[in-house]
Amino acid sequence: MSLFTTAQIPILHDSTGPWIMHVPVVSTRHIPPSEAEALLRLRPLECRSPDDPPLLAHLLDGVGHLFLIEDLDADEMTTFPHLRGVLLAIKARGYAYARLDADGEIFSDLPLFEW
Secondary structure, eight states, X not given: OOEEOGGGSOOOOOOSSSOOOOOOEEEGGGSOHHHHHHXXXXXXXXXXXXXXXXXXXXXXXXXXXXXXXTTOOTTXXXXXXXXXXXXXXXHTTTOSEEEEETTSBEETTSOOOOO
């Protein structure tokens, strides 16, 4: 697995033609196990408080998660501070969706946690 910085995630630009979904895949090692466990207790797509992540789905038996981040604000998700940092870094590059996955990319400018 390569080691990148989030600045190396390509910035999306508006284009003509069909919409194509782009989803960066980031390693779950960028969030602590306690946040990962709390994330698994959430039910995707339910009405959420501002402290809950914008979770669309749990993937692959809970080792992956899909998020809709286009409306995520910096003051939300106070109970998931590391996940918030990861999602905001991806949103800053112009993405509307993000995926956390056990086999996702590791970024040198994000914290890493032992699992």
